[in-house]
Every structure is written in structure tokens, then in C-alpha cells.
Amino acid sequence: MTGLTPPNGLAPPNGLAPLTGRARPDRVPHTLAEWQALGGYGAVARALRMTPREVVDMVAEAHLNGRGGAGFPAAHKWRFMPEPGTTPGDGPSYLIVNGDEMEPGAFKDRLLLEALPHQVIEGATIAAYGTHASEVIVLIRDAYRGGIAAMQRAIAEAEAAGLLGQNILGSGFSLRMRVHPSAGRYIVGEETALIEALEGKRAVPRKRPPFPAQVGLWGRPTTVNNVETISLVPHILEHGAQWFRALSRTEEGGTKLYGVSGRVNRPQLIEAPMGTTARELIDRCGGVSGNGVLRCFQPGGGASGFLEPGDLDVPLDFGHTARAGSMFGTGTLIVLDQTACPVGVTARHMRFYARESCGWCTPCRDGLPWAARILDALEEGTATRSDLDVLAMTAAEAGPRGRSFCDLMGGAMGPLASLLARFGDLVAAHLDGGCPIRRGML
Amino acid sequence: MTLPADLATRIRAAVDHDGSPQAAMLEALRLIQHAEGWVSDERLAEAAEVLGVGVAELENLATFYSLIFRRPVGETVILLCDGAPCWLNGGDAVRDALFARLGIGFGQTTADGRYTVINMACVGGCDRAPAAVVGRDRRLVGPLSPDGLAALLEGGL
Numbered sequence: 001m002t003g004l005t006p007p008n009g010l011a012p013p014n015g016l017a018p019l020t021g022r023a024r025p026d027r028v029p030h031t032l033a034e035w036q037a038l039g040g041y042g043a044v045a046r047a048l049r050m051t052p053r054e055v056v057d058m059v060a061e062a063h064l065n066g067r068g069g070a071g072f073p074a075a076h077k078w079r080f081m082p083e084p085g086t087t088p089g090d091g092p093s094y095l096i097v098n099g100d101e102m103e104p105g106a107f108k109d110r111l112l113l114e115a116l117p118h119q120v121i122e123g124a125t126i127a128a129y130g131t132h133a134s135e136v137i138v139l140i141r142d143a144y145r146g147g148i149a150a151m152q153r154a155i156a157e158a159e160a161a162g163l164l165g166q167n168i169l170g171s172g173f174s175l176r177m178r179v180h181p182s183a184g185r186y187i188v189g190e191e192t193a194l195i196e197a198l199e200g201k202r203a204v205p206r207k208r209p210p211f212p213a214q215v216g217l218w219g220r221p222t223t224v225n226n227v228e229t230i231s232l233v234p235h236i237l238e239h240g241a242q243w244f245r246a247l248s249r250t251e252e253g254g255t256k257l258y259g260v261s262g263r264v265n266r267p268q269l270i271e272a273p274m275g276t277t278a279r280e281l282i283d284r285c286g287g288v289s290g291n292g293v294l295r296c297f298q299p300g301g302g303a304s305g306f307l308e309p310g311d312l313d314v315p316l317d318f319g320h321t322a323r324a325g326s327m328f329g330t331g332t333l334i335v336l337d338q339t340a341c342p343v344g345v346t347a348r349h350m351r352f353y354a355r356e357s358c359g360w361c362t363p364c365r366d367g368l369p370w371a372a373r374i375l376d377a378l379e380e381g382t383a384t385r386s387d388l389d390v391l392a393m394t395a396a397e398a399g400p401r402g403r404s405f406c407d408l409m410g411g412a413m414g415p416l417a418s419l420l421a422r423f424g425d426l427v428a429a430h431l432d433g434g435c436p437i438r439r440g441m442l
Numbered sequence: 443m444t445l446p447a448d449l450a451t452r453i454r455a456a457v458d459h460d461g462s463p464q465a466a467m468l469e470a471l472r473l474i475q476h477a478e479g480w481v482s483d484e485r486l487a488e489a490a491e492v493l494g495v496g497v498a499e500l501e502n503l504a505t506f507y508s509l510i511f512r513r514p515v516g517e518t519v520i521l522l523c524d525g526a527p528c529w530l531n532g533g534d535a536v537r538d539a540l541f542a543r544l545g546i547g548f549g550q551t552t553a554d555g556r557y558t559v560i561n562m563a564c565v566g567g568c569d570r571a572p573a574a575v576v577g578r579d580r581r582l583v584g585p586l587s588p589d590g591l592a593a594l595l596e597g598g599l
């Protein structure tokens with residue numbers, strides 16, 4: 001079992017790992033009684049004594065950026081939600097907790113759903129209160145059966161205790177919460193595609209504007225937030241915005257649940273201050289495995305561009321990672337040593353994106369399988385020089401935002417563009433008989 | 443109509459729970475798959491009737507999502523991760539050993555009907571790479587090794 005909060009120099013100030021510190025070592029979810037004994041639901045009681053506006057202001061003050069990939073400030077998104085009575089027609093407003101998590105390298109929401117379901121409920125209740133939502137849907141990928149079961153059980157317990165349902169804690173605020181399993185496909189995680197999926201349609205992204213806060217699920221105001229974003233909310237309410245900001249080493253508040261995988265000796269989840277560096281995270285994982293020498297890493301999951309040993313001390317948050325030429329995304333590090341080939345890694349990512357695209361736009365539907373085939377051919381040694389031109393053209397033409405309908409295509413181009421930019425010689429060396437690393441030539 | 447009564451009841455309950463027949467379509471497919479392992483044409487048509495939606499409408503959905511199986515699968519479905527983190531930790535060797543042992547490739551079912559192997563990424567077990575999720579309860583297993591496969595398969599996974 002991976003340690004989440006061992007005593008070490010990486011622990012957040014005060015030795016706190018607020019997000020995961022209360023997880024049981026065996027990762028069995030807490031019962032409601034256990035959770036309350038740990039102080040659970042105190043944050044909900046506190047939030048419900050405040051006005052929704054005060055709650056949102058506090059989250060704004062905390063500098064909480066969304067943990068689902070784009071890093072958009074949570075409070076800013078919440079403020080798009082209309083005040084009750086200002087939207088035409090009747091019906092609920094929704095909060096959707098996004099637990100689809102399929103991005104290669106990302107495995108953080110799994111832990112939060114499986115081991116800390118009451119924390120998700122607390123966060124969702126507070127976020128729903130702040131956004132005037134009356135229904136919460138927790139969307140969880142079907143493969144996370146443990147998370148689905150844990151959330152369902154925890155919701156039932158909270159309902160039975162009056163912590164969900166009508167007039168929560170006598171505050172006058174009522175909230176319904178339910179779990180919706182998704183049946184697989186990465187594009188379901190895109191927020192508008194997710195809304196389509198919940199309406200019983202194919203998960204094809206919607207045009208924006210209108211944004212979900214105006215026209216979302218069933219045409220009603222809707223906010224979509226990531227599981228980790230939501231799980232951080234109770235801690236802000238419990239300890240205050242300044243405390244939350246002080247957890248971080250950068251301007252972006254809080255701790256981050258970093259996932260480290262690939263060529264490290266002990267791949268694991270690590271909760272650490274926002275702005276922790278790859279060097280520290282890799283050290284914490286027992287160092288680079290393989291031949292022990294780092295070649296490169298992706299700092300933010302499958303869609304993020306490669307960074308190199310010279311970037312080991314970049315503070316990993318949304319802003320710093322973008323300035324270093326990559327993307328923080330889900331904050332999940334994929335590590336490659338010198339015996340691992342970035343062409344092979346990119347090939348596997350590309351096959352993933354090709355398979356998981358919704359197929360709506362031609363560049364994505366046709367371009368991704370094409371790029372994937374060329375990368376496979378490079379590995380096998382059957383690619384030609386003109387294939388490299390096609391790859392370069394694909395990255396240049398299809399990569400920039402706005403060239404395709406949603407960010408899946410642009411995301412898929414992230415590793416490809418940086419592969420070509422940083423490892424052009426290595427890519428070209430594949431033309432001569434396939435992967436030189438695999439053949440022991442490098 | 444031969445849809446087992448309990449399935450029909452649960453599909454109707456899903457409509458109440460999810461708020462509309464449309465919203466419950468995916469759940470209906472999942473309920474059938476949970477009970478029978480896969481979703482046959484017959485069951486799909488029966489579910490459409492219970493829901494009051496078109497067969498094509500339900501089919502449209504069923505063919506979009508990768509975890510709705512429209513062909514029979516073995517008793518145990520192995521969703522083996524083919525994502526980059528698993529590859530970096532020896533995923534190809536595990537895949538090859540599994541194929542050799544079972545005599546099948548991705549998307550195929552063993553002759554005795556015990557196992558189906560499907561590739562999928564990412565299974566969200568990158569800290570346990572190479573990883574897979576197995577069986578109806580989608581249990582996460584890993585790190586897998588070629589040598590450990592025998593015990594895993596013989597132990598019923």
C-alpha cells in the first residue's frame with residue numbers, strides 16, 4: 001500500500017495533508033460515525049450558517065483552482081450560476097461531480113471516491129449551497145466499482161442522518177444527491193459531453209456558449225467540478241481561506257494530490273503543497289527506475305507536453321508548468337528514464353486518444369488514428385521521412401485550441417508537439433530500423 | 443416479452459431514480475449487463491420497450507460506450523490496461539504472456555468460455571502498473587507479471 005502522509009520534508013505546513021490525511025491506511029471508507037468522530041460535517045454546518053455568497057467569496061479568497069485539468073478558478077465558475085428565481089422556467093439547478101477519470105497517468109480521484117466518500121459529500125453539499133444547486137450528480141466511471149459503492153453507501157448514511165435531503169441541519173437548504181455510473185469513454189469526462197451522457201445521449205461535446213451555468217443538464221443551470229476540487233472545499237470552510245493559501249508554495253492555493261507513475265521505484269499518490277517540484281516527487285518515489293537516469297517526464301498526465309531534467313525544479317502548479325512549456329492538467333507525473341522511449345509513450349497516448357474520441361470532428365476522428373499509426377510505424381521501423389512531415393503538420397494544424405470542437409484533440413497533440421520539438425533527433429533515428437532504444441542502440 | 447420480471451422492475455425503478463426514461467437508458471443497459479454479462483439484441487429491444495424509447499435510440503447509446511458489451515463475453519472479463527504508464531512497467535510482456543496462456547488476443551473469448559480479454563486505458567491503477575480490472579466487480583489487480591499470471595488465473599483471479 002502506498003503511503004499518503006508519511007512524515008517527511010514534503011508534508012504540507014503543520015504536517016497536514018488535509019485532503020488525504022484522514023484516509024484509513026487500508027483505504028476502507030469511513031462510516032458516517034467514524035467520519036463525524038474525525039470532525040466530519042463540521043464544515044457543512046459552518047457553510048450553512050453563512051450566505052451562499054460568503055461561501056463563494058471564501059473559496060475565491062482561497063485561490064482554489066479546479067483540479068480536473070484546466071485549472072479554472074472554482075469560485076469564478078460558481079459565480080456564473082444564476083441566483084434562484086432569476087432563471088426562466090422551473091426545475092433544479094445542478095452540481096455535477098466529475099469522477100470519470102480516464103486520462104492515462106491519472107489515478108487520484110479513485111482514492112478520493114473509494115476511501116473518502118463523506119469528504120466528497122461534504123464538499124458537494126457546500127458547493128451546491130454556494131451555487132444554488134438543489135441536485136448533485138456524482139458521475140463515476142464504471143470501472144471504479146469501489147468508488148461507486150462507497151459513494152452510494154455514504155450518501156444513504158448522510159440522508160438517513162439528515163445531512164442530505166430536506167432542510168439540512170435545519171438550515172432550510174435541501175439537496176438531493178445521487179451517483180451515476182458512466183459506461184466508459186474518455187470523452188465522457190469533458191463537461192458538456194458529460195451532460196449529454198447524463199441526458200441519455202452519446203457523449204458528444206456541446207457548443208459553448210451557452211455555458212452550462214446558463215444552459216446545462218436538461219437545460220438547467222449546471223456546474224461541473226472535479227472530485228479533487230470538490231474534496232478540497234470542506235477544508236477551506238473548516239480552516240479558512242488564508243490557511244488554505246498558506247498550504248501552497250505558490251499563488252495557487254492548497255495541496256495537490258500528485259500521482260507519480262512510470263519509471264519510478266515506488267509509483268504512488270502523494271499529497272503535497274501546490275508547487276512541489278518533480279525532483280521532490282520523484283525522490284519521494286524512491287527515485288527513477290530503469291537505468292536510474294531521467295530522460296523526461298510529463299508533469300500533468302497523458303495530454304501534457306514532455307519536460308526534461310532541466311525542468312526538475314519547476315514548481316508544479318498550473319501557471320508555472322504552462323510557463324515551462326507544458327501543462328499541469330491532472331497533476332499526474334509520468335516519468336521516463338533513459339531506457340524508456342518517448343516515441344513509444346506518445347504512440348500509446350495517441351492510440352488512447354484515437355480510441356476515446358467521440359468522432360464528431362474530422363481532424364480528430366481521422367487525424368488521431370493516422371498519427372497513432374505513424375507513431376506505431378516509427379516504433380516498428382516502417383515509417384518514412386514523409387510520415388514525419390505528416391506528424392509535424394498534424395501537430396501544427398490540429399493542435400491549437402479552436403481548430404477542433406473540444407479540447408480532446410488539442411490535448412492529444414500536447415505530447416506529440418513536444419516530442420517533435422524536444423526529441424526530433426530521436427524520432428528521426430526511428431526511421432532507420434525502428435526504436436533505437438529498444439534495439440539497444442542508444 | 444421475455445425480459446425477466448426483476449430486470450423490468452429495476453429498469454422502471456431506474457427511470458424514477460434518474461428522473462426520465464432517457465436518463466435511465468444507460469442504467470438499463472448496465473442492469474442487463476450485470477445480470478447476463480452482455481446485452482443481446484433481444485434484451486436491448488425489450489429494455490427499449492420497458493423504457494418507451496426507440497430501439498435505435500438505445501442502440502445508439504449502447505454502441506458508443508466501450509463497456510457495454512454487445513457480444514457474449516466469458517465468465518471473467520479481463521480489462522487489461524494498454525496505457526503508457528503500464529507499458530513503461532512491462533505491460534507488453536504481461537499482455538504477451540496472457541495471450542499465450544489463454545490462446546486468445548484482445549477482444550476474444552477462450553474456447554471454454556472462461557475468459558475474455560479486452561484492452562483499455564487507463565484503468566486508474568498507475569501506481570500498480572501493469573494493471574488490469576477483472577471480473578464483474580471490476581477488481582483492480584496489479585502489478586502484474588508474466589510469472590504471476592498462472593496463479594492469478596488459477597486462483598480464479
Ligand SMILES: Cc1cc2nc3c(=O)[nH]c(=O)nc-3n(C[C@H](O)[C@H](O)[C@H](O)COP(=O)(O)O)c2cc1C
Nearest residue numbers: 066067068098100101189190191225226229407408
Ligand atoms: C476530453 C476531456 C476529458 C476530460 N475528462 C475529465 C475527467 O475525467 N474528469 C474531470 O474532472 N475533468 C475532465 N475534463 C475537464 C472537464 O471538462 C472540466 O473542465 C472539469 O471537470 C471541471 O472541473 P474543475 O473546474 O473542478 O477542474 C476533461 C476535459 C476534456 C476536454
Ligand code: SF4
Nearest residue numbers: 358360361364405406
Ligand atoms: S475534438 Fe474529438 S472528441 Fe472533441 S468533439 Fe471533436 S471529435 Fe469529439
